[in-house]
Amino acid sequence: MEPQKQNPVNRTDEHILVCLSSAPSNARIIRTAARMADAFHAQFTALFVETPDHAVASPENKQRLQDNRHLAEQLGAKFETVFGEDVPYQIAQFARIAGVTRIVLGRSAATRRRLPGRPPLTDQLIAYAPELDIHIIPDHDADTAYRPRRARQSQTADILQNIAKSAGILAAATALSIAFYHLNFTNANIIMVYILGVLLTAIATPHRIYSLVSSIASVFIFNYLFTIPRFTLTAYETGYPVTFVVMFLTAFITGTFASRYKEQARQSARIAHRTKILLDTDQMLAKAKGRDEILTATARQIVKLLGRNIVVFDTAAAGRPAPRLFPANDRADAPYDLEHEWPTVRWVLEHNHAAGATTDTLPDARYLYLALRVNERVYGAVGIEAENDPLDASEQSILLSILGECALALENEKNAREKEASVVLAEREQLRANLLRAISHDLRTPLTSISGNASNLLGNADRFDEETKRQLYTDIYTDSMWLINLVENLLSATRIEEGRMTLRTTAELLDDIVAETIQHIGRKAAGHKLTAVYEDAFLLVRADAQLIVQVLANLVDNAIKYTPKGSSIVVSTRRAGNMAEISVADDGPGIPDAEKQQIFEKFYCGENKIADNRRSLGLGLYLCRAIVEAHGGQISVADNAPQGTVFRFTLPVEEVTLHE
Amino acid sequence: MSKLTILVVEDDAPIRNLITTTLRAHEYRFITSVSGEGAVMEAASHNPDIILLDLGLPDIDGVEVIRRIRTWSNVPIIVISARSEDTDKIDALDAGADDYLTKPFSVEELLARLRVTQRRLALMQTGGAPQAVFVNGGLVIDYAAGCVTLNGEELHLTPLEYKLLCLLARNTGKVLTHKFITQSVWGTNWENDVASLRVFMATLRKKLESAPDSPQYIQTHIGIGYRMLKIE
Numbered sequence: 039m040e041p042q043k044q045n046p047v048n049r050t051d052e053h054i055l056v057c058l059s060s061a062p063s064n065a066r067i068i069r070t071a072a073r074m075a076d077a078f079h080a081q082f083t084a085l086f087v088e089t090p091d092h093a094v095a096s097p098e099n100k101q102r103l104q105d106n107r108h109l110a111e112q113l114g115a116k117f118e119t120v121f122g123e124d125v126p127y128q129i130a131q132f133a134r135i136a137g138v139t140r141i142v143l144g145r146s147a148a149t150r151r152r153l154p155g156r157p158p159l160t161d162q163l164i165a166y167a168p169e170l171d172i173h174i175i176p177d178h179d180a181d182t183a184y185r186p187r188r189a190r191q192s193q194t195a196d197i198l199q200n201i202a203k204s205a206g207i208l209a210a211a212t213a214l215s216i217a218f219y220h221l222n223f224t225n226a227n228i229i230m231v232y233i234l235g236v237l238l239t240a241i242a243t244p245h246r247i248y249s250l251v252s253s254i255a256s257v258f259i260f261n262y263l264f265t266i267p268r269f270t271l272t273a274y275e276t277g278y279p280v281t282f283v284v285m286f287l288t289a290f291i292t293g294t295f296a297s298r299y300k301e302q303a304r305q306s307a308r309i310a311h312r313t314k315i316l317l318d319t320d321q322m323l324a325k326a327k328g329r330d331e332i333l334t335a336t337a338r339q340i341v342k343l344l345g346r347n348i349v350v351f352d353t354a355a356a357g358r359p360a361p362r363l364f365p366a367n368d369r370a371d372a373p374y375d376l377e378h379e380w381p382t383v384r385w386v387l388e389h390n391h392a393a394g395a396t397t398d399t400l401p402d403a404r405y406l407y408l409a410l411r412v413n414e415r416v417y418g419a420v421g422i423e424a425e426n427d428p429l430d431a432s433e434q435s436i437l438l439s440i441l442g443e444c445a446l447a448l449e450n451e452k453n454a455r456e457k458e459a460s461v462v463l464a465e466r467e468q469l470r471a472n473l474l475r476a477i478s479h480d481l482r483t484p485l486t487s488i489s490g491n492a493s494n495l496l497g498n499a500d501r502f503d504e505e506t507k508r509q510l511y512t513d514i515y516t517d518s519m520w521l522i523n524l525v526e527n528l529l530s531a532t533r534i535e536e537g538r539m540t541l542r543t544t545a546e547l548l549d550d551i552v553a554e555t556i557q558h559i560g561r562k563a564a565g566h567k568l569t570a571v572y573e574d575a576f577l578l579v580r581a582d583a584q585l586i587v588q589v590l591a592n593l594v595d596n597a598i599k600y601t602p603k604g605s606s607i608v609v610s611t612r613r614a615g616n617m618a619e620i621s622v623a624d625d626g627p628g629i630p631d632a633e634k635q636q637i638f639e640k641f642y643c644g645e646n647k648i649a650d651n652r653r654s655l656g657l658g659l660y661l662c663r664a665i666v667e668a669h670g671g672q673i674s675v676a677d678n679a680p681q682g683t684v685f686r687f688t689l690p691v692e693e694v695t696l697h698e
Numbered sequence: 699m700s701k702l703t704i705l706v707v708e709d710d711a712p713i714r715n716l717i718t719t720t721l722r723a724h725e726y727r728f729i730t731s732v733s734g735e736g737a738v739m740e741a742a743s744h745n746p747d748i749i750l751l752d753l754g755l756p757d758i759d760g761v762e763v764i765r766r767i768r769t770w771s772n773v774p775i776i777v778i779s780a781r782s783e784d785t786d787k788i789d790a791l792d793a794g795a796d797d798y799l800t801k802p803f804s805v806e807e808l809l810a811r812l813r814v815t816q817r818r819l820a821l822m823q824t825g826g827a828p829q830a831v832f833v834n835g836g837l838v839i840d841y842a843a844g845c846v847t848l849n850g851e852e853l854h855l856t857p858l859e860y861k862l863l864c865l866l867a868r869n870t871g872k873v874l875t876h877k878f879i880t881q882s883v884w885g886t887n888w889e890n891d892v893a894s895l896r897v898f899m900a901t902l903r904k905k906l907e908s909a910p911d912s913p914q915y916i917q918t919h920i921g922i923g924y925r926m927l928k929i930e
Contacts (some may be wrong), residue, residue, distance in 0.1 A: 542921075543897055544893075544921070545893030546896065547899075550920050554920045576901075578896060584920070694893040695890065
C-alpha cells in the first residue's frame with residue numbers, strides 16, 4: 039500500500055513510469071516495467087490518471103485497479119494519482135514534472151483510439167512530450183476485447199434518471215418551441231431554444247452521451263414539427279439540410295463544452311480540497327510543538343479527511359506503545375481490540391510496510407496500518423478503520439501525503455531535540471571545563487595556606503610565640519571556612535547545571551529566613567553594621583528555605599566583602615503585590631553601571647579593587663539568580679542612595695488560610 | 699555537674715578525633731563506635747547519657763539505629779548529618795532524635811548542642827512525673843489553671859497558641875519537626891497546616907520574646923521545626 043524500498047543502491051537518473059489501469063493485461067505491463075526499472079537501476083513510478091469515468095467504474099474494475107496498484111508497489115513502484123480527463127496530457131504533464139525518462143505502455147492502450155477522430159495515445163503523448171522514450175509492450179493476447187466497463191446494477195437507476203432528465207428538458211424545449219411557432223416567431227428562435235435545451239442537458243447529466251442523443255433528437259424533432267411539410271421528416275426548402283447539420287453541430291459542441299467545463303470544475307474542486315487539506319496539515323504541523331502535538335494534529339486531519347476511526351502508535355517510548363484512539367464524529371467509545379490488532383501493528387513497525395485490513399498482509403485486522411516513516415526510520419504507525427471498506431485512490435494519495443508530512447515533522451522535531459540536547463551537553467562540558475580551571479586555580483591558594491600553616495605548626499610549634507601561633511590557627515580556620523562556603527556553592531551550581539534543581543518549597547516566614555541568614559553570617563559581619571527591617575512580620579513566601587538562605591547569605595556576604603569596614607548593611611523585606619521583595623542594601627563604593635550587566639554571569643568576578651580580597655569563583659551571584667528564578671522570582675541590582683548598592687529579589691507570596 | 703558519658707558514633711576518623719578531642723578538652727567522658735550495630739551494643743552495655751550519632755554509617759542506617767535504641771531507652775540523641783541529607787535529618791528527628799548538627803559544624807556549635815541537651819537531661823531527670831507547673835526562666839505555665847505568665851505578667855494566648863506552647867514546653871530542649879507539631883496539634887499533616895503553623899508560631903513568639911531577633915525561648919530551625927530552649 040505504501041511505497042516501499044525506494045532506495046535501491048546505484049540509482050541512475052532514469053525514471054520509469056508505468057500507467058495503471060483496470061485492464062487485466064495491465065499486470066503484465068507493470069511486471070515488464072518493473073524489470074526494466076530493475077535493469078536500469080531506475081526510479082519507478084506507477085501513475086493512475088483518474089478520469090471522470092473512474093467514479094462510475096464497476097466494483098470488479100476498481101478491485102482490479104487496486105490489485106494492479108498493489109502489484110506495482112510490491113515491485114518497488116511509488117504510486118501517484120493525477121486527475122484529469124485528457125489522459126495523455128496528464129501523463130505528459132506528470133512525466134515532465136517528475137522527471138520521467140521512459141514510459142511503458144501496453145500495445146492495446148497505446149493504439150486504441152479513445153474517441154473517433156483523435157489520434158492514438160502514443161501519438162498524443164509524443165506530441166505533448168517529444169523527449170520521452172515510449173516503450174510499447176504487446177498485450178493483445180490478454181484482452182483485446184477489453185473495454186473499461188461501468189458498474190451495472192448501481193448505474194441502471196442513474197441512467198434512467200438521466201434519460202428522464204434529458205427527455206424532460208427536450209419536452210420543455212419542444213413545448214416552448216410550439217408556443218413560439220404559434221406566436222409566429224422565426225425558426226431561428228426555435229433552433230436557439232433547442233440548443234439551449236441541449237446545453238441544459240449537458241449541465242444536468244454526467245456524460246456526453248446524453249447531450250449527443252439530445253442534439254440528434256432536437257434536429258429530428260425540429261424537422262418533424264416545424265419545417266414544411268410539418269409532421270414529416272422531410273424538408274422542402276433546400277437550405278434545411280445545412281440548417282440541420284449546423285444545428286446538430288452547434289448543439290453537440292455546446293453540450294460537450296458544457297459537460298467538460300462541469301467536469302473540470304469538479305476536478306478543480308477536488309484538487310483544491312486536497313491542496314487545502316495538505317496546506318492545513320502543513321500549518322498544523324508547523325504549529326505543533328513536540329511529538330504528541332504532531333501526532334494529534336495528524337490524526338485529527340486524517341479523521342477530518344476520511345471520517346473514520348483512527349488509532350496512532352508512537353514508538354518514542356521503549357516497550358510496547360499504547361494506542362491512542364481518535365474516533366470519528368467524536369464518538370468517545372470507538373471499540374478497539376488491542377490484543378487482536380497488536381500483531382499487525384508490530385508487523386508494520388518491524389517491517390516498515392503497510393498491513394492489515396484491505397491488504398494481503400494480516401488482512402484479519404480491522405484497521406489498515408501504515409508506518410510513519412522517513413526512509414528506514416519508523417516513528418510510529420497509524421491505523422485506519424478500513425474493514426470491508428477500502429479507501430479509494432484519491433483518499434489514499436492524500437493520506438500518504440499527510441503521513442509523509444507527519445513523518446517529516448516528527449523527524450524535524452527529533453533532529454531539533456537532538457540538536458538542543460547536544461547544545462546543552464556542550465554547555466555542560468564547557469561549564470565543567472570552566473569549573474575545573476577555576477577550581478584548580480582558586481582552590482590551590484587556600485589549600486596551600488592551610489597545609490603549609492598546619493605543617494609549620496606540626497614541625498616548628500616550639501619556635502613560634504603564642505601570637506604567631508594564634509595567627510596561623512586563624513588563617514587555617516579562615517581558609518577552611520572559605521573552602522566550606524565554596525563547596526556549598528559548587529554543590530548548588532552542579533545541582534542547577536545538571537537540572538537536578540528540585541525545589542523543596544514550603545511556606546516559610548520571611549522573618550525566619552532573614553533571621554537564620556543573619557545568625558549564619560553573624561561572626562563575619564563583625565566589622566559591619568548589619569540590621570534587618572521588617573515591614574510585615576507575618577509575610578509568608580513559598581520557597582526552599584535552605585536555598586533562599588544561601589541566596590541571602592551570598593548577597594550579605596558580598597556586601598561585607600566589597601564594602602569597607604564600618605559600612606552598614608540593611609536587609610529589608612516588604613510585600614509588593616503577590617510577590618515579596620527582599621533587599622540587601624549597603625552604603626559602600628557601589629558597582630559601576632557597566633558591570634551591573636555582567637555580575638550575574640557565571641564566573642564573572644569583577645575587578646578586585648579591594649586589597650587583600652580573595653579571588654572569588656564568580657559563582658555566588660550566578661547561583662543567586664538561578665535559585666531565585668527557579669522560584670519564579672527575579673533578582674536585580676541598583677544603586678543605593680546616596681551611595682552604595684542594593685540587590686533586590688522577589689519570591690512568590692504564600693497566602694495562608696489560618697487553620698485553628 | 700557530674701561528668702557525663704557521651705557515646706560518639708562516627709565512622710570517619712578525623713571527625714571522630716575532632717569530636718573526642720573537643721569532648722576531652724571540655725571534660726566529658728566518652729566512648730566511641732564506628733558502626734551502627736556497634737552503637738546499639740555500646741548503648742545497651744554502657745548506658746551513655748548522650749549519643750552523638752552520624753547518620754551516614756557503613757552498616758545500617760542511622761535512623762534504624764535510633765529506632766532500635768528508642769525501643770528501650772530515652773537517652774538524648776544528637777544526629778550529625780551532611781547538608782545533602784536534609785530529609786534524613788527530619789526522618790531522624792521523627793524517629794526520636796532530639797537534636798541535629800549539620801556538617802560542616804564548628805566546635806562551638808557542637809558544645810552548644812551538648813549544653814542544650816544536658817539541660818534537657820537535667821529536666822528529664824528531675825521531672826519524671828508530669829508536673830502541674832512548668833517553669834522556664836521567666837515563663838511559667840500552670841497546666842491545671844491553663845494560664846501562662848511571663849515575668850509575673852499574664853500572657854493572653856489563643857487556645858491554639860497555648861496548645862503549641864504546652865507542646866514545646868513538654869519537649870523542652872528537643873527539636874520538634876513541623877510534621878510532629880502539626881500532627882500533635884491538628885491531627886493532620888497538610889501543607890496548609892505548616893503554613894498556619896508558621897503564622898501561629900510567629901504570633902506566639904511575638905508575645906513571648908522581648909527581642910525577636912535573638913529569641914530566648916523558642917528557636918526556629920528553618921526547614922526542620924521548632925524547639926523550646928531551657929533557660930538556666
